Amino acid sequence: MPGQKLARISAGQFATMITAGYLGLGIFYFPREAVSAAGRGGLYAFWLDGVIAFVLMRLIFQMNRVVPHETFSGFASDLLSKPVGYLLGLYTILYHLALAVSATVLFSMVLGNIFLPSTPIWAIDGALTVTAMSIAWGGVAGLARTLQASYIPLLLLTVLSIILAAVSIRHPILLVPSGDIRIAAILHGAYRQFLIFIGFELSVTLYPFVRDGDQKKAERYSYYGLLGIMVALTMQYEVIMGVFGPYMTSQLRWPLASTYRIISISGFYISKLGTLLIVLWTIVVAAFVSVRLWCLAHDLSVFLEAFVPIRYNLGIILMGAAAILGTFLFPNAKVADIWNETWLIPFGIGYLVGIPLIVLTVASIRKKKTLHLQTLTEDGKEL
Amino acid sequence: MIKGLIRKLAALFMLLLLSVTLSGCWDDMPLDTRTLVLAMGFYPAKKPGQITVDFSFPTPTGLTSSNGAGSGGGGGKGPSFDTLSGTGYTLAQAFSAAQAKTNRDLYLGHTILLVFSTHLKAHQFNLLMNALDRIGTLDKTPFVAAVSAPFSKVVGVKMTQEEFPALYFEELFTCALCTQFSLGVRLWDASNRLATPGVDLVLPEITPGAKGKGPEVDHIALYRGYHYVATLGHSETTAYSMAAGKSRKSSLYFPHHWHAEFNAVSNNMHLHVDPKGSTVDVTVSLHFTETLESLDTDTESAHQLAVLSRVSSAAIGRRILTFLEKTQKDDSDVLGVGRQLSWIDPTAFRKYRPWHRVYPHVHFIVKTAVKINKMGDLK
Numbered sequence: 001m002p003g004q005k006l007a008r009i010s011a012g013q014f015a016t017m018i019t020a021g022y023l024g025l026g027i028f029y030f031p032r033e034a035v036s037a038a039g040r041g042g043l044y045a046f047w048l049d050g051v052i053a054f055v056l057m058r059l060i061f062q063m064n065r066v067v068p069h070e071t072f073s074g075f076a077s078d079l080l081s082k083p084v085g086y087l088l089g090l091y092t093i094l095y096h097l098a099l100a101v102s103a104t105v106l107f108s109m110v111l112g113n114i115f116l117p118s119t120p121i122w123a124i125d126g127a128l129t130v131t132a133m134s135i136a137w138g139g140v141a142g143l144a145r146t147l148q149a150s151y152i153p154l155l156l157l158t159v160l161s162i163i164l165a166a167v168s169i170r171h172p173i174l175l176v177p178s179g180d181i182r183i184a185a186i187l188h189g190a191y192r193q194f195l196i197f198i199g200f201e202l203s204v205t206l207y208p209f210v211r212d213g214d215q216k217k218a219e220r221y222s223y224y225g226l227l228g229i230m231v232a233l234t235m236q237y238e239v240i241m242g243v244f245g246p247y248m249t250s251q252l253r254w255p256l257a258s259t260y261r262i263i264s265i266s267g268f269y270i271s272k273l274g275t276l277l278i279v280l281w282t283i284v285v286a287a288f289v290s291v292r293l294w295c296l297a298h299d300l301s302v303f304l305e306a307f308v309p310i311r312y313n314l315g316i317i318l319m320g321a322a323a324i325l326g327t328f329l330f331p332n333a334k335v336a337d338i339w340n341e342t343w344l345i346p347f348g349i350g351y352l353v354g355i356p357l358i359v360l361t362v363a364s365i366r367k368k369k370t371l372h373l374q375t376l377t378e379d380g381k382e383l
Numbered sequence: 384m385i386k387g388l389i390r391k392l393a394a395l396f397m398l399l400l401l402s403v404t405l406s407g408c409w410d411d412m413p414l415d416t417r418t419l420v421l422a423m424g425f426y427p428a429k430k431p432g433q434i435t436v437d438f439s440f441p442t443p444t445g446l447t448s449s450n451g452a453g454s455g456g457g458g459g460k461g462p463s464f465d466t467l468s469g470t471g472y473t474l475a476q477a478f479s480a481a482q483a484k485t486n487r488d489l490y491l492g493h494t495i496l497l498v499f500s501t502h503l504k505a506h507q508f509n510l511l512m513n514a515l516d517r518i519g520t521l522d523k524t525p526f527v528a529a530v531s532a533p534f535s536k537v538v539g540v541k542m543t544q545e546e547f548p549a550l551y552f553e554e555l556f557t558c559a560l561c562t563q564f565s566l567g568v569r570l571w572d573a574s575n576r577l578a579t580p581g582v583d584l585v586l587p588e589i590t591p592g593a594k595g596k597g598p599e600v601d602h603i604a605l606y607r608g609y610h611y612v613a614t615l616g617h618s619e620t621t622a623y624s625m626a627a628g629k630s631r632k633s634s635l636y637f638p639h640h641w642h643a644e645f646n647a648v649s650n651n652m653h654l655h656v657d658p659k660g661s662t663v664d665v666t667v668s669l670h671f672t673e674t675l676e677s678l679d680t681d682t683e684s685a686h687q688l689a690v691l692s693r694v695s696s697a698a699i700g701r702r703i704l705t706f707l708e709k710t711q712k713d714d715s716d717v718l719g720v721g722r723q724l725s726w727i728d729p730t731a732f733r734k735y736r737p738w739h740r741v742y743p744h745v746h747f748i749v750k751t752a753v754k755i756n757k758m759g760d761l762k
Contacts, residue, residue, distance in 0.1 A: 039729065040726070040729075112519075113519045114519040114520075115519065115520075117519055117520065130397070130400060134397060170572070171726070173723075173726055173727070174726060180729045180730070244571075244575055245575060245579055245722070245726075247578050247579040247580065248574065248575045248578045248579060251578050258523060258571070261522055261523055261524070262523055262524055262569070262571055
């Protein structure tokens with residue numbers, strides 16, 4: 001474990017992992033949830049989500065700064081007492097795992113529905129999870145490099161494709177933000193669409209792995225990442241609305257996939273470029289799951305440290321197996337959708353709001369203990 | 384040493400596992416065992432409630448000959464395409480019935496044309512559209528057309544210009560400058576119109592040509608929801624293309640005004656919707672560009688151009704207003720007046736429900752402006 005912790009990531013890699021961490025889950029639904037609740041006001045619901053994500057990111061980063069060289073699972077027991085620490089450690093593990101399962105289920109349904117109708121869903125789930133495990137196998141630095149090499153070019157290609165899809169816009173009037181502002185509907189839409197941002201909780205585990213002195217920069221880059229995603233998804237929202245309109249958008253199973261599938265470039269060597277892009281999005285979902293599996297391996301080893309020490313790679317195997325088993329609970333995407341809305345979103349928002357507030361409050365009360373934790377080295381020795 | 388061996392074996396196991404699971408081998412099928420369906424036709428079957436689905440696909444002879452003589456199949460005998468049919472209460476049943484007649488997999492991933500009989504009942508059309516939306520392998524980009532004639536007379540016809548009829552129609556609908564009007568409607572566009580309140584579906588209708596000639600596309604079929612309402616002739620189709628801002632190469636002739644003839648009539652349209660009490664005022668603003676082709680005075684004067692611009696504008700306006708009144712009688716909102724209202728004023732639109740009771744009483748105002756390219760103009 002100490003060997004693993006010494007592998008550090010740069011500020012840019014941290015921001016990439018955080019960004020990859022929250023896109024994988026809601027991307028294929030986007031913007032259906034916001035539009036079906038708020039109609040053309042769905043854009044306001046999405047922007048509201050962006051503001052909430054920004055505020056919660058600030059809050060989490062503030063919490064990370066309490067003990068900057070230790071993960072939340074690592075310092076929770078010392079700062080908040082052992083029972084509370086174990087409880088919150090378990091909460092963190094379940095949250096990471098639920099997100100990994102949910103992302104795998106949703107993506108395998110998209111692939112199964114569109115491309116591989118004869119392939120059993122469990123095979124797609126298994127292949128995706130094993131790929132994610134193999135990416136996570138090399139540790140956080142290797143994982144970060146793999147993500148940077150594949151994920152950033154893919155995002156650029158996605159933005160280019162959005163521009164290509166823009167030629168299919170039939171109703172430019174829909175590009176103008178709506179004057180129909182219904183607060184309750186927008187709040188409802190923002191709640192349902194928050195699924196897209198729910199995954200940045202992994203910063204509580206990744207933060208201490210940022211190179212010394214780069215933490216501030218890493219935070220700043222993460223905000224830039226959020227801004228970039230807001231701009232890209234706003235463009236995507238506009239294109240989807242301009243092409244399909246609000247009624248059709250709320251009826252599409254996978255609006256993003258549907259938008260890419262109408263891109264057809266005659267004469268280009270791959271005429272169905274959008275279809276190719278959906279397959280490439282496997283990288284994003286595999287990244288989402290692999291980052292989570294790595295965090296799970298870390299949190300599990302910290303959680304079990306007092307009972308039985310386990311290696312990271314064993315943790316990845318155990319958590320990967322748990323994720324595959326978890327996918328069996330969902331017979332179809334609709335069940336996953338209901339489950340996400342009923343449990344995962346409130347569970348996630350509760351975590352993102354509740355954990356920083358508890359830690360910051362206790363840290364302000366137990367100043368001496370906090371100072372003591374801050375002066376410990378990574379090996380647990382006092383400076 | 385044993386540790387290293389275990390690690391190597393684990394890596395090998397992972398490699399084998401991933402190569403099997405990631406290749407999607409369950410769905411893998413060699414191309415020569417597949418029948419690539421290019422066009423599908425949907426018709427009511429003889430037995431009430433059932434539908435017949437026709438699948439048109441290239442034969443091996445057709446595929447090799449379309450690759451050119453160099454491929455070695457240019458001299459192949461036999462038809463270049465064939466058709467299979469299946470009947471059932473649902474698309475899945477009809478598909479299975481057709482599949483039972485061939486030893487190859489009927490593959491829908493390359494379908495480029497879907498034709499719907501105007502004799503289909505509304506609930507059958509609805510059922511089919513829902514089923515088509517849910518077929519994962521079928522892209523949402525095939526063109527959709529209406530037909531009243533049998534499949535064998537409109538799509539299963541040997542064409543002189545293309546090896547496969549479906550390809551002919553695809554090229555016709557994608558080439559904006561090859562036709563008088565841009566009538567091509569893709570599957571996602573048709574689904575969109577059917578899903579959106581305040582707008583109705585308009586499909587190009589493929590009609591059998593005169594003896595010895597290929598099928599023609601110069602009619603449109605109007606729908607109200609999933610109900611087929613009427614087929615409009617060439618003149619009304621031109622009026623529709625102008626009203627919708629889709630006119631590309633239409634022509635106009637004014638025998639009482641120096642026998643003036645215009646071609647390349649193209650236009651764009653702007654719709655303005657204004658709710659007024661129990662009714663709605665709709666202004667259709669049309670901006671035309673047309674080229675003066677011939678005049679019996681040989682050269683045009685400023686006065687003639689002014690008169691022709693006024694006459695042309697008035698004639699087009701009357702023609703379009705008559706067309707829109709016809710759609711009101713048929714209760715088919717082809718321009719999407721209700722949809723426009725729902726976008727600019729959703730609260731007002733909610734008051735006008737159901738829209739189909741309001742549309743026949745909508746008050747249309749057609750404003751036209753014509754720009755004439757003179758005979759001597761170089762374009």
